[in-house]
Amino acid sequence: MSSLFITFEGGEGSGKSTQIRRLAATLQGQGRDVLITREPGGTPEAEAIRSLLVSGDVARWTAKSEALLNYAAREQHLDQVIRPALAGGKTVLCDRFMDSTRAYQGYAGGCDLGFIDALEKAVVGPARPGLTLIFDIDPAIGLARARSRGDAQAEDRYERKGLVFHEKLREGFLDILRKEPKRCRLVDASRGIDAVADDVWSIVKAAV
Numbered sequence: 153m154s155s156l157f158i159t160f161e162g163g164e165g166s167g168k169s170t171q172i173r174r175l176a177a178t179l180q181g182q183g184r185d186v187l188i189t190r191e192p193g194g195t196p197e198a199e200a201i202r203s204l205l206v207s208g209d210v211a212r213w214t215a216k217s218e219a220l221l222n223y224a225a226r227e228q229h230l231d232q233v234i235r236p237a238l239a240g241g242k243t244v245l246c247d248r249f250m251d252s253t254r255a256y257q258g259y260a261g262g263c264d265l266g267f268i269d270a271l272e273k274a275v276v277g278p279a280r281p282g283l284t285l286i287f288d289i290d291p292a293i294g295l296a297r298a299r300s301r302g303d304a305q306a307e308d309r310y311e312r313k314g315l316v317f318h319e320k321l322r323e324g325f326l327d328i329l330r331k332e333p334k335r336c337r338l339v340d341a342s343r344g345i346d347a348v349a350d351d352v353w354s355i356v357k358a359a360v
């Protein structure tokens with residue numbers, strides 16, 4: 153079977169992680185060798201960078217610094233995990249990737265999109281995902297879900313950025329979707345887990 157690189161994107165509390173596990177089980181059932189990974193993270197060095205980004209004072213980094221930190225983590229992740237896995241024929245499911253930098257640091261954070269484009273070309277290059285699922289949810293609902301989940305309590309720096317940030321973020325993801333309709337597909341994440349999983353599978357099925 154040929155390799156496949158699928159990324160999961162969207163705002164806070166959109167249920168991506170649950171859906172990644174569901175999709176992985178389905179794909180494994182079809183005999184695929186599946187790797188689940190996440191960004192920022194996926195290697196010890198990238199996880200160390202993650203902890204700098206997801207905790208602490210809400211204004212501790214400029215959006216440009218955040219873009220650079222995420223891209224340093226992404227370079228490690230691509231080099232040590234993603235490219236080798238794809239070369240070995242695996243199906244890689246990644247919880248967030250390059251579109252999160254575009255949406256969080258660019259559209260919502262105000263970092264120049266041309267700067268982010270240049271980082272993307274230099275670091276990701278041809279290793280772009282074949283399919284990107286954008287989980288869309290009203291940010292007020294998503295943030296409430298993320299807070300009530302109460303997991304990863306220390307990882308709430310972006311959740312604390314306020315509703316206006318998260319509204320810009322949602323618009324950013326929708327703009328990414330409009331610009332790359334072949335690679336990116338919308339998932340209405342406001343519904344129940346089973347309904348969302350059915351949607352995810354019908355999109356992925358057509359791509360595998």
Ligand code: TMP
Pocket residue numbers: 164190191192205206218222247248249250252253254256257307310311
């Ligand atoms: P999460 O994976 O639990 O959603 O946490 C990661 C946080 O990092 C999330 O709030 C989104 C943010 N993030 C960025 O701001 N830029 C990026 O490039 C990535 C990958 C994540």
